[in-house]
Amino acid sequence: MSTFNQRPNTCEIVDVSCVDRWQVYRRLQELDIDCWCEVEKPLQVHLKNVNEVTQLKSVLKQFTANRHELVQLLQSCWEVS
Numbered sequence: 001m002s003t004f005n006q007r008p009n010t011c012e013i014v015d016v017s018c019v020d021r022w023q024v025y026r027r028l029q030e031l032d033i034d035c036w037c038e039v040e041k042p043l044q045v046h047l048k049n050v051n052e053v054t055q056l057k058s059v060l061k062q063f064t065a066n067r068h069e070l071v072q073l074l075q076s077c078w079e080v081s
Contacts (some may be wrong), residue, residue: 014056020063023052027059 016024021043030065034046035057047053065073 009049010047012045012047012056014060016043016060016063019065024059024063027062028056029061031055 006050014024018031021037025035025037028045031052034048035043035050037043045056060075062070
């Protein structure tokens with residue numbers, strides 16, 4: 001069974017600052033992840049599988065991590081390849 005087809009089929013409310021919310025929304029749309037956001041409302045994301053959960057976590061990290069964390073993440077990616 002591939003991880004792409006495994007669980008979750010859930011709707012999550014994502015707590016992200018109003019400044020970043022629309023950028024996160026646009027990036028999720030680019031990744032074809034179902035999401036919606038209304039003015040003055042939190043971002044909601046429908047996650048269909050584990051792959052989408054991972055992508056959501058990655059997108060959120062881009063907006064919430066500090067520079068040092070992002071540099072460490074990039075260096076660890078270079079070490080893997």
